[in-house]
Amino acid sequence: MIHELSSNTVAIITGASSGIGRATALALAGKGSRLSLLARSESDLSEVVEEAKARGASDVRYFACDVRDESAVDRAVVATLDGFGRIDVLINSAGLSLNGEVDGYSLEDWRAVIDTNLTGTFLTCRAVVPAMKRQGGGQIINISSGAGRNGIKEMAAYCASKFGVIGFTESLALEVRNQNIRVSVLLPGSVATDFSRVAKRAGGARTEAAREIGYSMTAEEVASVIVAMLEQPDQAWMSEVTLRPLNLELRRTRI
Ligand SMILES: NC(=O)c1ccc[n+]([C@@H]2O[C@H](COP(=O)([O-])OP(=O)(O)OC[C@H]3O[C@@H](n4cnc5c(N)ncnc54)[C@H](OP(=O)(O)O)[C@@H]3O)[C@@H](O)[C@H]2O)c1
Numbered sequence: 474m475i476h477e478l479s480s481n482t483v484a485i486i487t488g489a490s491s492g493i494g495r496a497t498a499l500a501l502a503g504k505g506s507r508l509s510l511l512a513r514s515e516s517d518l519s520e521v522v523e524e525a526k527a528r529g530a531s532d533v534r535y536f537a538c539d540v541r542d543e544s545a546v547d548r549a550v551v552a553t554l555d556g557f558g559r560i561d562v563l564i565n566s567a568g569l570s571l572n573g574e575v576d577g578y579s580l581e582d583w584r585a586v587i588d589t590n591l592t593g594t595f596l597t598c599r600a601v602v603p604a605m606k607r608q609g610g611g612q613i614i615n616i617s618s619g620a621g622r623n624g625i626k627e628m629a630a631y632c633a634s635k636f637g638v639i640g641f642t643e644s645l646a647l648e649v650r651n652q653n654i655r656v657s658v659l660l661p662g663s664v665a666t667d668f669s670r671v672a673k674r675a676g677g678a679r680t681e682a683a684r685e686i687g688y689s690m691t692a693e694e695v696a697s698v699i700v701a702m703l704e705q706p707d708q709a710w711m712s713e714v715t716l717r718p719l720n721l722e723l724r725r726t727r728i
Contacts, residue, residue: 476612476707478700480505480531484562485553487540487597490517492666493616494566496692497699501562502530504700509553509560510535511597512567532557540567540593541585550600562703563601563613565594565638570631570668583630590634591641598645602654610653612703615642619662619715639713646712655710657702662717665689690718 484501488494490512498510502525510525510533512518518535525533534556536549553560568590571582594615605611620628621635639658646656695716702711 477704478504478506478562480507482506482561483509483553483557483559484564485509485511485550485560485597485601486564486566487511487538487593488565488567489521489535490514492566492668493661493664493692493695493699494564495521496696497564497566498525498530499528500693500696500700502526502528502533505529505531506562507532507557508534509549509557511538511540511549513537513539540596541588543596546593546596547600550597550604554604559608560601560604561608561611563597563611564699565597565613565615567593568616568634568668570628572627572631574627575629578630586630587634587637590631591637594638595641598641598656602645602649605654606649606652611655613642613645613654613656614699614702615656615658617642617658617660619660619717621658621660643712646710650710655705655712657711658713659695659699659702660713660715661690661695663689664692664695666692688718688721690716 478501484506486494486498486508489498489510498508498521501508508525508530510518510521515537522533522535536552538545538549540546569586571586598613615638617638618635620632621639624632642656642658649656698714698716702714705711
């Protein structure tokens with residue numbers, strides 16, 4: 474039987490204020506799901522809440538939460554359980570990159586990237602897994618990157634964090650697979666979001682978009698793949714998905 478998303482589904486999405494997280498929230502809203510949205514920007518989150526309600530989400534709550542903050546993550550998960558009574562899905566999309574050569578890269582920027590992308594993923598997973606075990610199952614998708622398989626110059630911290638997300642996800646997945654919890658990792662290539670615009674060089678100066686938007690997928694395309702990963706047959710586990718833009722020339726003219 475295919476596991477279908479519905480108004481019974483409760484999903485926590487981190488990084489829901491923007492990009493892939495926001496698009497995933499709206500895609501799950503279209504399935505009528507109940508949503509718990511996490512990010513730091515309360516004003517952006519409240520806009521996504523309104524959009525999600527308009528798309529058909531049966532209930533939406535949001536929590537201004539820095540995923541680096543252990544107690545803030547635990548509070549958001551407890552509040553989600555109090556409000557909805559269960560957690561079926563966790564999507565970890567919160568992330569950032571601060572770019573710069575290792576020679577000259579600050580420890581502060583290193584910690585910001587590792588703590589957000591890797592430790593944040595650990596903290597949210599640790600907080601939801603006990604509830605998923607109690608209720609007899611659940612699904613977690615952690616978003617790594619193509620940069621989780623290949624080193625990229627000036628992105629050492631980001632690559633280290635995303636390599637780490639893959640190792641963490643594979644290990645957790647083996648710990649919980651016999652409790653009907655599917656833990657998967659998604660490795661997207663370039664996606665046209667604010668991510669590359671937000672990425673800055675260590676030292677403070679913002680860079681132009683790091684990549685040609687014409688070579689990117691859209692956040693909505695990634696979200697539709699996330700929905701497909703969630704709607705697998707009960708006994709099938711899509712453990713890892715690598716996603717790349719297909720026709721680069723076509724992309725150039727379309728976006
Ligand atoms: N775009 C790409 O080309 C690409 C490719 C491969 C993988 N990815 C990965 O996909 C994920 C989503 O990226 P995106 O492209 O959607 O970027 P985005 O549009 O910049 O979104 C990033 C999200 O992460 C949230 N965030 C950042 N730091 C946070 C923190 N400390 N605590 C809580 N939330 C935090 C941001 O919200 P606030 O600022 O409001 O907190 C925002 O909602 C990231 O993990 C990224 O590494 C992106």
